[in-house]
Amino acid sequence: MSDEQSNHTGQAAPPAGVVFTCASCGHVQPLPARFGGRKARCPKCKTPGVVGALPVAEPGVDDVKLDDLVAEESIAEPAPALAEPVAIESEPSASMADVSDARRMFLRNPGVNLLAGVVGGGHLLLSCLALAMLTLSPGPGGLFVGHALALTLAPAVFGSLLLALRGRFPVALAGPDPSATLCVFLLLAAVSSDLSGRVPPAVLAATCFAALPAAAFVSGALGGLLSRLRFADRVRFLPGEVLGGMIAGFGLLLVKAWVPVLAATDPALAALHALPLDEFLPGLGRTVSAWGPTVGFGLALFAIRLATRSLLWPLLLAVFALGLWNLLALHSGLVPDWTAPAAALAASQRSLPAMLDLDSALRLLEPGLFQSVDWTALVSRTDYFAAVAAVVILPSLVRTPILESVSACDAQPDAQMRTLGAATILSGATGGLPCSLSLSGSLSLRLLGANGPLAGLAAALTCFAAWMYGGPLLRHVPLFIPLGALLATALAMPVSWLLGDARNPLSRKEDLRAAWASCLLVALFGPVLGVFVTLGLGAMLSLSRAVSGGGVRLAQSGDVFHSNVDRSPMEKRVLREQGGRILVLRLHGYLFLGTLYGVLRMVQNSLRTQPLRFVLLDFGAVTGLGSSAAIGFRRLESLAAAQGMHIYFTSVPLELEQHLEGLGYHMDDQAGVCRVALNLDYAMEFCEDALLSEAGLLERHTESLEGLLLAGFPEPDLVPLLLKCLERVEAPRNAVMIRQGDASDCMYFLESGRVRVELALPGGRLLRLKKMGPGTVFGEMGLYTNAPRSASVIASEPCVAFRLSAERFALVQRKVPQLAAAVNRFVVGLLAERVAEENAKNRAAQL
Template identity: 25%
Template sequence: MENLFSKIKKTFLGDMIGGLTSSVVAIAYGLTFSNLIFSGQMKPWSGYGLAATFLAMAIASGVMALRSSIPFVIAGLDGATAAVTASLVSALIMKLNDMGNPDDLLAPVMIVIALSTGLTGLVLWVLGAFRAANAIRFIPFPVIGGFLAATGWLMINGGIRIVLDQGFSLGFLTDALQNSKLEKISSAVVLAFLINGLQRFWRSPYVLPFSVVSSVIIAHLYLLFSGLSFNSSAVQEWFVHAPREVALVTTWELGDIWLFPWGILPSLAGDIFAVVFVTAITMLLNTNSIELISRKDADLKIELEAIGIANLLSALFGGYVGCTSLSRTTLNYAAGGRGRLSGIIVALISTVIIYIGANFTNYVPKFVLGGLIITLGAGIIKKWLIDAKRLIPWHEYFVLLSVTLVILHWGFIAGIFVGILIGCITFAYGASRTNAIKFCFDGAEYRSSLDRGSDELAILSTFREEVQGFILQSYLFFGTSNKLYEHVKLITHQRLTCKFLVFDFSLVNGIDSSAFHSFRQIKQLAKERAIRLVMVNAAEDHYDDFSAILSQEDWLLESLDQAIEACENDIISRHHQVQQEGRDLLEWLERDLGSLDFAEKLVSLCEKIEIKKGTTVAQQGAVSDSMHFILSGRLGVVVQIDDSGFKRVRSLGRHTTVGEMGFLTRERRSASIIAEEDSIIYQLSLACFERIKKEDPDLCEALLSYVILLLSQRLRFASNTIAMLQR
């Protein structure tokens, strides 16, 4: 009981410390993101922006604390999501200014923010509810990297805007020097470098809160010892101006909806999409990173549903878009937070700040907030634009860089278009370089699972080049299928005796309509050379397409083994001479035993059995008291798998032997032997074999040598098949 109480106390204290520490960083981020979004023409309404910021943080932290599969997760505004939201607000204001500068920007801005936040929440909830989060992973890496790199620059530009009340432009440096603004921006940049240096030297989540608090204290100590008055106009330019007090009131009414210029909404589609896209990507990346840091698996369904609900509530009450925060969650975990109390504390403190007002922001230097967001933006650019150069191929990096530059110059819509266009081009280029042929084989390298006699094997070995097979792979379209045609053309010129072209589609994941043109060319080539086409494992939805190409002589079969066996049967039928039954039997055994005398003696000791199709020759689990020589027909080796049914292991044709392993080892039969055709077999009983051992050692030695050779051939066949499949 005492241990339990101690554990609860430890968890409670850890959650309290983690929640309070994370709240310090959350407040700093809240002030930063609020000033980022409500800058420029939106400054008169910065109080509403501050309230909306902490409202969004309270809702996101509270919902995720109660619903997340990772109990200690902290949620709220993220640097990337705040940057794209600020970009959306800026684009909206530009459109409104073009229509005539309105007196009240707050209502249209908050309506658009509510729309983007609600849409983001809906998309995230749908991705979670339908377990479709993996769909985001199909977006090409360069497109994601380009989006986030552009977002990093937007954050840096936003940091500059916080410090100087103006963004970066071509005349930025000249203007900064002429108006003595260089000291302010230099302070923010120096702070960003110090934070980055500390994070490299001291790899701790406490670097950020330590840097922010220390910077504020140092700024005030400088004022104290320099004798400057805090209330002087020169000093006030360095500090954040507290917004006028606001309560939690609606920032727009139903009447504002009718007055909103809905015609400009399509032109904002790219920026709204950017909010949704960047939030979804950031949410997934942050969740994956938290899993690695905490070594706990997250349930993406729960995470996406929870943050989706949080964003829907935030849109309803007038907040921004939010997601799981990597920095605050990491800080909470390092401080000892392991339970849901940490997130609840952050939510409560965010709510308290809304009610106590924002007078405390008067004491926060602008360069601290600007330096903080410049640090975040520079970190994103380093990860997605600089480090990526070493990690991805040059053509993918070119796409990433192109998407970034297009977004920065023309906006997100153009970036989306360019990303998709270049992505498609590079995909087609990369896919065309992929060989559509995984490997090739001929009639000797790959055989069917039908065991054949030595005479038939000799025929197949002699005429091995009559079968040319191709295991195809990947997605077939004009670029890859044309290379396939050129390769088939070369093969048919080199193998003049080729009679079968076998194509296996089991590894093909799709066929473009343009690829069928190449198969028509292959068919024309095959027709000119009297070659039969054999298509195997083709998808059912392509049957009609292949049927339109193939002629009656060609085959469209379901398995490669079936196709190879059909080719082998055709080859053997054209090159094998039919003989009388008795002569055929003696010639076979004479060839394999090495003596006509041995063959005659063995036949005299065997019992001839004629069996009908479907007859069970030997039962699985029965005593192995005989082996069988197959003169004609075909037997199948069938294994019973529990109660689920039977599975055919292989088949045995004429001039082969079955049952020899159990016969020699005296073990019970491991499989059943069933006639697949009307067959004639010669059965050698265990008693007759014992008689051979005693009375004719030479025949016994010849028989055992034959069995050893037979087993070695089967082992070689299995090894060749495995080696071919591993190519």
């Protein structure tokens, strides 16, 4: 078509084209001009690259073709000559790229998230009320009664707020940790004991007030520093049962601290400890009205917490108890006469003291307050500050991978620790307690349907509203509710861990013994010595298990590492191209949560370069599993489900196989994402068959031998002549085609079916050496040597093969030397390829 014709039709010239050129394999593909500068992925080797401009010469009349006049369609129409289109990565739209954090909050079901957040904030408020009760105990805690609830609400507000705005989890809550809160009050008791009787009361009060923000600042700053040193990755190598036992020990200490708190609420209870043993039980019976509601509510709340993971039911119980108390105690004239005993019991329970007097807290912050602080006394208690920091940081790091496995996301624990450290510093700036990640609160929000950060923001705002405006409402809250909640928390810490969380399918007897030992160490030796002895025990246990190293010993890709199955040349070519979708990781040593997270990172790094279909974890050299490794397996399972992969556990020892079955991973289970295979060879064969089936090759068993040989025979033109020299052989299932020890007199070309090569060992044992499918050759050494057969070849299914006897091959060598030379080159190529594969396997085994 001429230029005049083009102008006459009024059609504009098409835009200049662009081209994608792969820097790795050299693949070139033209694309429309609008994709210039876009990121793309090579369809051959999956290497990422950038679409660049295509050099275009000045067009002439002869360059115009009919195809040039076709209106350009969309990118969804690939060029017909290409087997696979270039994967163009979509550009981020301006509307999504500029989404602010505030708008991101409302992208996922805001109504459900808001409601769940309010419920979560109510549960946080109940926990804060319970921990604020520790200020009622005799000692320096009484100095903080006026703003006790503000001490505990500050970490809940700042922690949940920062996790919602900057956290890595879709849903997460934070607040005062019971262990850390108790440790802080024990620090105050130690400082008070050091200064009591030595300094004026004003100095003692100022020093105790300064200890609170100092503990928060030290914990937050230390957490930020350790996050820069990637401390979170190292904590994963500590046995989780030791850290859990430490938390359980603090639960026992909290039960011990709860007793004087309860006694301080009633003079009759305070006098019980002075009674002799024979009078103690009668006295306890006479004061049942003082402690009965507290213990009853606490045990009921404890039972509900053990029975359900949801925070809704404990909150409903507290609301019900609150409403019932107000009805019976404050409005006794409105209730029936038969409720008089209950009304009298309710009336005997006092309401909470003023715990949100913000004015009293502000009056403490006088300009001369810190000038009165005895800083020497605080420095002398550095061990306590270190223990507080350890109890603040370590539980959050232990809980982070659990939330990661549930949320199926990578929370980057070091970044998470910096976020919590910032929340702790902000809480300390307002005189509050340190902040820790709340595992039960975060998991419960998910159970309520929350799936976005709006839930955490709503919880933070609920606690903030209580902080600012909840003071007048406290007189309607009876003491037995927060005191009972404190008792339930104290009981749940050791019971739920030692009898529940510590027992998973990977738990071993020595793991449980370590948990009990760390629990007793903290309970007997206190927070300082107990914490550091426990950490030393965990470090020694980790060192003893990891002394020979553990983790990934070798990583291999399926494009170079293959199963012991001889494939046809066409199948080998497909596996070289697609085998990279199989990742083989050979594990060794003792596996901790940290080593499994190393496996997780290797899989994630592989996914950045090429999509994976199968991940094979070989346990042949694994010596044991830590109980916390169950979290790593769940995290791998979540990643596999999200990426459409399958994970195979191979060569699993019997003991570990039983543990994996407890996690739900069974031998020959083809329905789950994680599966257990007998050994690496069988798993590799299954994965290769799946890739070949996708390519449509496994269904080509009916193809003639001629078609199978054409892909790899050195002289394709001589294949028909070779077929005339072969003898057709049909073998039923389990037929012995070559017997070990027999004379070598022929070779076979397999047209259909599969055979297995077996080696007879002393004692009657059989070892499968390899498996062979259509298009492969076996017994070829029978043409060149008179040595006995070194192994047996047995038909795994009905087979059709073609036999070339030594006599016929000798005749071919005399009459058709060109064909004989081609056969020789074909056999030499097969042998060279097998030797190369065996050398590669031997090198891999020595690494």
